Amino acid sequence: MNQHNFRVTDYNKPFILQRADPYMYKHTDGTYYFTASVPEYDRIVLRGAKTIKGLKQAEEHVLWRKHEEGEQSIHIWAPELHYLYGEWYIYYAAGDAADIWKIRPYVLHCKGQNPLEDEWEELGMMQAADDDEFSFHAFSLDATVFENKGEYYWIWAEKTGVGKQISNLYIARLEAPNKLATVQVLLTTPDYAWEREGFWVNEGPAILKHEGRIYLTFSASATGSCYCMGMLYADEEEDLLDPHVWTKVKVPVLATDEEKGIYGPGHNSFVKAEDDMTDLCVYHARQYDEIEGDSLYDPNRHAMIMQVQYNEDGFPVFEYGDTSKTDCIL
Template identity: 45%
Template structure:
């Protein structure tokens, strides 16, 4: 099978892709963590060269909660408006005593047809009812027409930095129900270097809903896990969800792809399901990994078992040049790259 044109965007961790009638919208963590950008392309492979537009910048240092470390924006269509969720911290981004970042979840909305040229309104912090480190909000509208939010947040009474929570929404920036914890880091593979579950993403197929998430430190140990529920179950009941005992997507040293995670999902024009994720192509990181910019956005096609379970395979070989690359060409020296996506 032909390889995919990877990476699709350089130096963008936490990639999020939304397919619309006008093409694919892409956003992700900007390397300087000071803005939110959007780019659009009719193909996934075209996102790399697509023009990037800054639609929001962090507040000036010292001016409040949205002034540092803008992380992991996602753009969604909620009813007739656009919504962007992101995490941001105050100028004192790290609480040394608590050994944790001080991020909270925030929301922007846009009522114009084009989210790139339209006007964005700050809706402020999404109040989750818990004043602790929180980030990585994602959303979906269920078959009952109701909007749900899933995110990662710390509970100081539970070991670790973040667990996964769900709530139903009254509007894009207001919870309607109390948060319910879906999952916490308790398996060995979720507790390497850091005890964390974060980066939830929703995938629906047939009569089931899947929520992937990322766990452990952000080096080669970073991996993707999965929760599963029946679509007709009470999604606010933790008992409706089952966690896979092993990670479903992990590093692959044979193609020099390390720490795949913080993924999103989209589809090809002909309806095939796609996972979009970030990876590094080396493990020798100098300095703080948080400020190493070379987590690139990749994509992969999802296969489905007969019982409707997704199979994500392995991270793909980089078929395009990447900074500090250590990728090796196949023995024949050529890459058969599928540029149709």
């Protein structure tokens, strides 16, 4: 299957076309916001609506555009919108046109309370803790933030080693929206074969909370049909900066399903449905596996949505559902 002859099934109909690394957020007033990587990798966009369905046709606002040269001039990736300490922030990754793989994490701050209409300002690159000599010195991206027991934690992917390098996930506590308070702690590295196809990769972290546990999903391997989702989990009462309290599931929790026409699912986010009870997984995937050229520059990673189910032990189960049925809960 390629972009000219793929099958449309009951399972692979996109929520929003050509929006990779999808991030959806539900604000305290019930408004839903959606952002993602655009195929040109040249800007940060945001749309808002009172309902999830409304996001499909909502106006897309351009909040920020890449620089003409130097830092933040290429590869604008994976923006996430967060409301921290009473203000709006966006975390995103960007490269340098003169050194295109010099990817680093950056921060935008909204000067007002309307993230769609008010002005945004750059806060520069994310800052490591004062005594951290390691973070953000290499290819770093895909940051997310979450709260537990009154503390904010920041999780991101960063490469280490030589050659093709290895992308690991790290965690630290926040001191401020644009600075870490603690030295990086390694959470997960690609251990299994399904995390090592094409590249050795753990990236795209996302947080799901359920019945006293914190679930951390992540994406693994290269960005083609081998791309898939893994998962860690920890008890919310534990010290989340202690890597020993996290358990890694040994198999992917979401992967390519040729029969359903879904290829390379991953880089997801989680959001509550309008009933404030149902958990939804917003992820990207393609409808075909044969990619011309570098998969990173194939534009057809589409945003899709599935309902998260839970088994008798309270663990999340990710299963592709009929999109017409998913529409009923949005």
